[in-house]
Amino acid sequence: MPNFSAKRQEYDDALPGWQLVKRCVAGPREVRKYNEYLPMPDPLNQTPENIARYEQLKKRAMFLNVTGRTRTGLMGAVFRKTAEVELPSGVEYLLENVSGDGASLEQLCKEATGECLDTGRGGFLVDYPKVQLPEGQTALTVAQAANARAYVHFYPAESIVNWREDVIDGVKRLTLVVLLEKINEATEDGFEFTAKDQYRALMLIDGKYVQRVYSEDTPGGVETIPTDKTGNTFDHILFHFFGSHNNDASIDKAPLEDLAEVNILHYGNSATVEESGFISSQPTLFITTDIQPDEFARLNPNGMHIGSRRGHNLGKSGNAIMLQANETQLARELMKDKEEQMLMIGARIVQQGNGAETAEAVRIRYSSDNSVLGTIAGNVSEAMRLALFDAQRFMMGAVDETGTVFWLNQEFFDQVMDAQAILAQVQLWQQGIIAKKDLRTNLRQAGVLESDRTDDDIDADREADAPVLGSEDDPNNPQGGVGDE
Structure with missing residues (x-):
């Protein structure tokens, strides 16, 4: 039986970084779910009291969501203008419904651009729904053909678990892509769902594109061989990678990962500052007295209360003082350092602009961010353009390269x-x-x-x-x- 659930080592190595960025983007509520980002001060002490103290530590810690805000700002820069789009009449429906679920072409590209910022990776799969013909019918009717359309589906980096490239006739070509899909099966009453994993293997076998879908129910796989409008099989896999550096199958660096790392360290410094402030800001009473302990307990049965509503008997030579620790500056300075580092990495959205700064100075200061963002916008555009070509092969037979234009905005200012x-x-x-x-x-x-x-x-x-x-x-x-x- 094929090991359809096998994952490449590069995938396992990159997954923690992808999860870190996405959790930071999701915000403080998501980050607090995972103890790994804020270690317990005394991890060997697993008493209920220490665990409860740790939970309070997490609640007091402030997670400043710089990663999420920066992502929103970068996305806004790309989609501040609509994309340049021109499609042949045979696939114009993709403008308003590109994936079959009502999402527009621009909306799908927003999702892909955000994924490329988070993980530096993603892909588009072009597929044609398999039409089940009634018994005795051998060809599609006009009405059936009108409803059967090719669509472009977006897959995030976590869903692309395995891949392979081989050199064929001196050219490196994609010969395997395995996609992990989550399938929700409804219960009999229809109110609950059971999540199941399904693996879609895209393969190039003897120069022919083949799809196989594997699951626990069908470990042997269900095979289909997609064909174009003329009935010919495809000589390439209808899946197109995009990345933060280039559009090959290799894993690129996640653009927001460095920022997320510093964001988490800032979160840890915040926990230290808040914990220190919570403890040291509370005044502590110290007393000296010549009264014996048993006599002191009799005179103060409820302990020593701080306040002016009652007095305390400390004996003929007693004294009382209030001590309150001064705030520590080290952790706060570390927080400030992290904030400056995040601004240097690219978190310009949290920085207040200088009114005297010229537009050219702004462009120079953000040139490195924009070069990465421009590469991402170009790579997503190119991958989508290739996907649109494959959709035309399904719907039109021939590809209209001159009549197909798709380019995301790269004028960020x-x-x-x-x-x-x-x-x-x-x-x-x-x-x-x-x-x-x-x-x-x-x-x-x-x-x-x-x-x-x-x-x-x-x-x-x-x-x-x-x-x-x-x-x-x-x-x-x-x-x-x-x-x-």
């Missing part, structure tokens, strides 16, 4: 374009150095034109406008035929 810069762009177009399409693209990126207005939309609106007076030959008159051929 507003590009301010003043009148002089606009005039310079128009002059470049009039002199034939750039095309009209390039001019409009630059104007969109600068926010002069709305990002979702296509060239066809602009041309259609211009046809309804009255002619614009002016000479095309006059380079100082940008109105003279900006949209003319």
Whole structure:
């Protein structure tokens, strides 16, 4: 029987880092579920009193969710503008329902981009639902074919448990991908569910793409051989990796892992500060007296109460003082160091901007973060574009490469374009150095034109406008035929 649940060693090595980042992103309630991130001060003491004290320590510790806030800020930078999308008519339905569950193409890419920030890894599977034909029917009807559509499914890093690449005819090709899927089976009354694991193996066997689904109920696997619209089998696995560095099958560094590590250390320093403050901030009473212990107990049957409502008999030579420890600065200084380190790593969202700082200084300060973010946006875009090609093979037979455009925004800052810069762009177009399409693209990126207005939309609106007076030959008159051929 095949060992379908086998996991690669690289997967096991990377899994704790992925979990750390995702738990930090989820917030303090999730982090407090795991004792490994805040060690018990005396782990050998497992008495109920020590365990209860540890639980109170965790409740007092503050987890400042810098990791989650940074992730939100980086996601907002990518999706501050809509993606450039153009699809052939045969797969236009993917814009609004890319995975069959109602998620739009942009929403699926948001999920993939967030996963790439968390783990530096993920993938898209293109699949076509298997249509069960009624008995006696050998071909799909028109109605059945209209409802059977190819979809793109997103798989996070934790679900990609095994893979293999082999060199075939001098080219490294993906020959195996095993995906772990969670299946919920409803009970008879329909109100409860039982979670079961299912493994989907994508294989390239003798140059032919094959799928096999394994589970405890079907250890031998259920095999299907997907075919394109023309009935031909595929010569490649319809799964496309994306990563924080490149889009091969290897595991890339998780961009947010370093930040999450410092975030957890900051959490530990916070626990020390809060515990120290809780203990040392409470005043402690010390007394000296010549009264014998039994006599002292008789005079103070309820112990010594601190307050002004009652007095205490300390004898003829008694004395009482209140001691309160000064706050310790070491743990607080360590917290400040961690906060500065998190800002250096990329947590700019928690830093208050300097009003005197120029836009160019901001760009330089964040250039390293943006280079990583730009790579992620480009890698997700490229993987999705390849997935859209496979969807076209299912739905159209042929791939329309020129008519397929998908590119996530990589303009993470507003590009301010003043009148002089606009005039310079128009002059470049009039002199034939750039095309009209390039001019409009630059104007969109600068926010002069709305990002979702296509060239066809602009041309259609211009046809309804009255002619614009002016000479095309006059380079100082940008109105003279900006949209003319």
